[in-house]
Each structure stands twice: as C-alpha cells, then as structure tokens.
Amino acid sequence: MASSSYSNSPCAACKFLRRKCLPGCIFSPYFPPEEPQKFANVHKIFGASNVSKLLNEILPHQREDAVNSLAYEAEARLKDPVYGCVGAISVLQRQVIRLQKELDATNANLMRFTGNEVTSLPVFPGEGDIANPVYGRRMDHNYGFSLPYASPWNNNPSGDGPEEGGDGSM
Amino acid sequence: MTLKGGTSQACAACKYQRRKCKVECELKPFFPPDNPEMFRNAHKLFGVSNIRKLLREVDPAQWVDAMRSITCQADIRDKFPVHGCCGVINQLQLQLRLAEEELYAVLAQIAFFRQQSNQQNEIESVHDSASQLQALSLFHQEATPSQHQHQPPVNALPMASHQAYPNCNNVVAYNNSGYLDKDNVVNSFWVQNSYNGDNNNNNNQMAMQSVSSSHLNIQQEPAQEYDEMHPFFDTIDDRQSYIDSKDAYDSSSDSSLKDTTQSVDHIADNELKSAAASFSLTSVN
Numbered sequence: 001m002a003s004s005s006y007s008n009s010p011c012a013a014c015k016f017l018r019r020k021c022l023p024g025c026i027f028s029p030y031f032p033p034e035e036p037q038k039f040a041n042v043h044k045i046f047g048a049s050n051v052s053k054l055l056n057e058i059l060p061h062q063r064e065d066a067v068n069s070l071a072y073e074a075e076a077r078l079k080d081p082v083y084g085c086v087g088a089i090s091v092l093q094r095q096v097i098r099l100q101k102e103l104d105a106t107n108a109n110l111m112r113f114t115g116n117e118v119t120s121l122p123v124f125p126g127e128g129d130i131a132n133p134v135y136g137r138r139m140d141h142n143y144g145f146s147l148p149y150a151s152p153w154n155n156n157p158s159g160d161g162p163e164e165g166g167d168g169s170m
Numbered sequence: 171m172t173l174k175g176g177t178s179q180a181c182a183a184c185k186y187q188r189r190k191c192k193v194e195c196e197l198k199p200f201f202p203p204d205n206p207e208m209f210r211n212a213h214k215l216f217g218v219s220n221i222r223k224l225l226r227e228v229d230p231a232q233w234v235d236a237m238r239s240i241t242c243q244a245d246i247r248d249k250f251p252v253h254g255c256c257g258v259i260n261q262l263q264l265q266l267r268l269a270e271e272e273l274y275a276v277l278a279q280i281a282f283f284r285q286q287s288n289q290q291n292e293i294e295s296v297h298d299s300a301s302q303l304q305a306l307s308l309f310h311q312e313a314t315p316s317q318h319q320h321q322p323p324v325n326a327l328p329m330a331s332h333q334a335y336p337n338c339n340n341v342v343a344y345n346n347s348g349y350l351d352k353d354n355v356v357n358s359f360w361v362q363n364s365y366n367g368d369n370n371n372n373n374n375q376m377a378m379q380s381v382s383s384s385h386l387n388i389q390q391e392p393a394q395e396y397d398e399m400h401p402f403f404d405t406i407d408d409r410q411s412y413i414d415s416k417d418a419y420d421s422s423s424d425s426s427l428k429d430t431t432q433s434v435d436h437i438a439d440n441e442l443k444s445a446a447a448s449f450s451l452t453s454v455n
Contacts, residue, residue: 045220046216046217047216047220050214050216058251065253068256069252069253069256072256073243073254073255073256077224081236082235082236083235084240084243084255085259086243088259089259089262092259092263092266095266096269103269103273106273106277106280109280110276110280113283
C-alpha cells in the first residue's frame with residue numbers, strides 16, 4: 001500500500017506482496033511499478049525471499065544485471081517448465097560444436113590450396129599470413145566456464161553429478 | 171536424517187531440512203545424499219517449495235529432465251551469481267558469431283584459390299588448343315580432303331569454362347549447414363524460438379534464404395568469365411569447318427583467328443618457296 005508520506009508509488013514487488021514499500025526496499029530500483037509482470041514471474045519461479053538474498057550477496061552496481069537475468073530465466077521457465085533457459089543453452093552448444101567441426105573441415109580444405117600455392121597469395125585483412133592458415137579464434141568448448149552436467153538430452157542417461165568442462169555436451 | 175539400523179539414507183533435501191525422508195519423497199531420486207551441494211544450489215535459487223510446484227506442473231515422465239535442468243540452472247547461477255544462464259547464452263552466441271565470420275573468411279579464401287586455379291587451367295588449355303590447332307592445320311595441308319573428318323579436341327575447350335561452376339556447388343555445400351547469416355538473424359531466431367520444438371527447420375529455412383542470395387552472387391562471377399571466353403571458343407569451333415573454305419576464312423572478323431591462319435599460310439608459303447628453290451637449283455645443275 002502506498003504511503004501518503006512518500007511521493008513515489010510502491011515498487012512492483014511491494015505492490016504484489018501488498019506491503020509497505022520502504023525507502024530502502026531492495027526491489028524498488030529494479031522492479032518499477034510499470035512492469036508488474038516482471039516481478040510476478042520472478043516471484044513465481046524463484047520466490048521473493050530467494051531473490052532478496054541473492055541481491056544482497058552481490059554488489060549494488062551488479063544488481064540490475066542480476067535482476068534482468070533472473071527475469072529472463074523466470075520467463076523462460078514459465079514458457080518451458082521442463083527445460084527453461086537451459087534448453088536454449090543446449091541448442092546453442094550443439095550448434096557451436098557442429099559449426100566448429102565444419103570450420104575444421106573447411107580449414108583442412110584450405111590447407112590443400114595453401115600447400116600447393118607458392119606464388120603470391122592473397123592477404124585478407126585480419127587474417128594474417130595465409131601460409132599459416134588462421135584457425136583463428138579456436139573455440140574452447142568450455143567457452144570460459146564449465147557446465148556442471150552432461151546434457152540430459154544426450155544418450156547418456158546417467159549424466160548426474162558435476163562434470164568437468166562442457167566438452168561438447170552439457 | 172539417517173535411519174538407525176536401516177540401509178536407506180535420507181535424500182539431500184530431507185537431510186537439509188532435517189526431516190524424515192519418506193519412501194514416497196519426490197525429490198529423493200534427484201538429490202542423492204552424497205551430493206549436498208547440488209541441493210544447496212537448487213534450494214538457494216528456487217527453494218524446495220518452488221521446486222515441488224514446478225514438478226507438479228510437469229508430467230511425471232519429464233521429471234528427470236526437468237530436475238536436471240533445474241539443478242543445472244542452479245549450478246550455473248552458483249558459478250555466475252550475476253548473469254547466470256544469460257551470461258552463458260550470450261557467450262555462446264558470441265562464439266557462434268565469431269565462428270561464422272571465420273568460416274566466411276575461409277570460404278572466401280577457398281573460392282579465391284579455386285578461381286585462380288581455374289583461370290590457370292583455362293589459360294593452359296587455350297594454349298594447348300592453339301598449338302593443337304596449328305598442328306591440325308599443318309596436317310590438313312598435307313592430307314587429302316577425305317581426312318577432314320577428324321574431330322579436333324577443341325570440344326574440350328568449352329568444358330574448361332564450366333569448371334568455374336563446381337566452385338559454387340562446393341560453397342553452397344559448405345553453406346548448407348544452416349548457420350551462416352551475416353545479419354545474425356539465425357542467432358536471434360534461436361534464442362527466440364528456443365522454447366519451440368522446430369528450431370532446426372526454421373533456422374535452416376532462414377539460413378538457406380541468405381545462402382541462396384550469396385550463392386547467386388558467387389555464381390555471377392564465373393558466368394561473366396564464361397561470356398568473355400565464349401566468343402573465342404565459338405570462333406575456334408567455326409574455324410574447323412572453315413579449313414577447306416578460304417572464303418569463310420576471309421569473312422572471319424576475329425583478328426586472333428586471322429593471325430593463326432596467317433601463320434599457317436606463312437608456313438605453307440615457306441614450303442612452296444623451298445620447293446621452288448630446290449627445283450631451281452636442280453634445274454641449274
């Protein structure tokens with residue numbers, strides 16, 4: 001309920017929870033009253049108390065990003081209760097692996113030409129010396145992080161427990 | 171809570187909540203007691219009650235997949251407290267974009283090399299045909315008219331121009347992966363449609379639309395080369411039928427063709443002159 005002593009209307013969280021929106025409300029900067037659905041989704045999936053604890057554990061300048069990512073994940077989970085946003089990760093990961101294989105095959109094909117060419121060779125901007133074909137930004141399948149589990153959608157049904165690296169699978 | 175004298179252990183969820191783990195505990199299969207961290211992360215992000223609610227909304231046959239995605243999402247959030255799964259998705263999209271750019275660059279290089287080698291082959295084949303043409307012309311000067319039925323290997327020349335076309339097919343074959351889209355439409359399409367079941371079909375359709383346009387661009391270059399070479403080949407083909415017809419030869423407007431035949435005539439004239447010289451010398455003696 002909006003207090004008459006405050007000029008600002010209560011945030012979407014306090015409106016949803018039907019409580020007084022205090023000045024130090026942790027939700028108010030990130031859940032404006034114009035976006036009620038945003039908090040409703042987050043609360044339905046994660047719960048207000050969990051979100052509050054999460055926000056308190058991270059730095060203030062990072063909280064907006066955290067809230068937006070939570071809102072995205074909540075919406076994804078509502079649209080797909082089984083896989084949520086993890087389904088998108090799985091799809092993207094498979095695509096990356098396939099594209100990497102295709103890139104490897106194409107580079108191998110290029111090697112056949114560069115192995116025969118000894119005269120002047122084209123120099124493509126940013127590609128460096130053509131004699132050393134650019135395998136370039138060789139993608140590490142870990143992508144800078146380790147996915148904890150093998151993909152639950154591969155043929156391995158016993159993919160529980162944390163595994164090292166996303167080596168082509170989740 | 172561990173049962174005294176019993177072999178069954180409480181699941182990690184009931185252990186955390188310090189309550190008796192019943193036989194029908196729905197979380198028991200998914201939170202083994204030897205992995206408390208998994209439950210801790212899931213509980214921190216979702217909470218036990220929310221997890222139970224989610225399972226109730228899902229068909230029991232899909233509980234395994236649902237729980238795996240929940241635990242995976244929770245673990246990712248534990249590793250990346252700020253961005254969570256969104257950070258992973260953004261990173262993967264970036265990787266895809268970089269790989270696509272690299273693939274485009276490599277394919278362009280291959281197309282360039284193929285074009286170079288094809289041009290070289292065409293030049294070599296044209297030289298070969300010109301030398302063969304000279305040899306045939308000399309042969310026809312000495313042979314009887316009935317031997318004119320010989321088929322020159324010039325027919326191979328037009329085929330040389332078609333060697334440019336397989337390049338396009340190979341490029342298209344590489345492009346059929348369904349990834350390449352310079353406008354990154356496919357990337358955004360993946361994320362938008364990640365909740366549908368027909369991701370690959372839509373992606374392939376959109377990718378093929380962009381591929382077909384690039385295919386047309388690539389295909390135009392060999393066609394231009396073919397048009398430039400075609401008149402020359404036509405002239406050579408006509409030349410074969412003109413060997414016995416000086417009138418047809420005179421009407422030809424191709425200067426290079428005239429040069430070729432002029433050189434042939436020059437050789438014939440030299441032979442006549444040498445024959446005449448030998449005759450005159452003979453006559454003096």
